Amino acid sequence: xxxxxxxxxxxxxxxxxxxxxxxxxxxxxxxxxxxxxxxxxxxxxxxxxxxxxxxxxxxxxxxxxxxxxxxxxxxxxxxxxxxxxxxxxxxxxxxxxxxxxxxxxxxxxxxxxxxx
Amino acid sequence: xxxxxxxxxxxxxxxxxxxxxxxxxxxxxxxxxxxxxxxxxxxxxxxxxxxxxxxxxxxxxxxxxxxxxxxxxxxxxxxxxxxxxxxxxxxxxxxxxxxxxxxxxxx
Numbered sequence: 001x002x003x004x005x006x007x008x009x010x011x012x013x014x015x016x017x018x019x020x021x022x023x024x025x026x027x028x029x030x031x032x033x034x035x036x037x038x039x040x041x042x043x044x045x046x047x048x049x050x051x052x053x054x055x056x057x058x059x060x061x062x063x064x065x066x067x068x069x070x071x072x073x074x075x076x077x078x079x080x081x082x083x084x085x086x087x088x089x090x091x092x093x094x095x096x097x098x099x100x101x102x103x104x105x106x107x108x109x110x111x112x113x114x115x116x
Numbered sequence: 117x118x119x120x121x122x123x124x125x126x127x128x129x130x131x132x133x134x135x136x137x138x139x140x141x142x143x144x145x146x147x148x149x150x151x152x153x154x155x156x157x158x159x160x161x162x163x164x165x166x167x168x169x170x171x172x173x174x175x176x177x178x179x180x181x182x183x184x185x186x187x188x189x190x191x192x193x194x195x196x197x198x199x200x201x202x203x204x205x206x207x208x209x210x211x212x213x214x215x216x217x218x219x220x221x222x223x
Binding site for chain 1: 149151158159160161164202204209210211212213214215216
């Protein structure tokens with residue numbers, strides 16, 4: 001079974017531009033989460049989608065948005081890029097393992113975004 | 117005060133040693149997640165637990181909900197265990213990550 005894929009893997013953008021990142025979850029996984037990782041802040045939760053609905057959202061400005069399609073693929077968009085948005089953006093897909101709060105999560109390789 | 121704390125921040129061990137990494141948190145959670153990240157590599161989910169103990173190979177994770185504390189143990193450590201280990205708390209509406217523990221296992 002193929003793992004979580006993210007495209008593109010590397011991206012360079014200029015301040016003020018916008019960017020769209022894509023994530024394809026493992027087949028059969030309906031939950032997709034997005035995370036941002038920076039050297040200064042570490043890992044931070046962006047949002048979670050399940051069956052095309054945003055379930056949770058982290059503490060990020062409205063410039064960060066996302067969506068999930070009917071095939072569970074997800075995109076996240078960052079508008080009006082700032083230098084501080086330079087980070088590794090990770091996507092993870094999840095599937096419940098039967099118990100209410102227990103699930104398996106698999107991470108993609110990430111998209112390295114550099115804003116200049 | 118950080119909501120999720122880990123100790124130690126850095127750890128160097130000799131191959132074969134028993135290793136413990138600690139994670140403490142300040143709010144109620146539904147589950148705690150242990151992750152492993154190799155240098156330059158991706159993130160691997162190790163354990164998701166909400167009570168008791170889980171074991172997979174040489175890795176053991178425990179959680180004490182009352183004390184808001186979890187530990188990750190590595191038995192018979194090996195250089196390939198060198199990585200950053202991160203704990204994350206899951207609650208109803210958010211996920212909070214600890215700062216990570218950088219482990220280096222020397223042959």
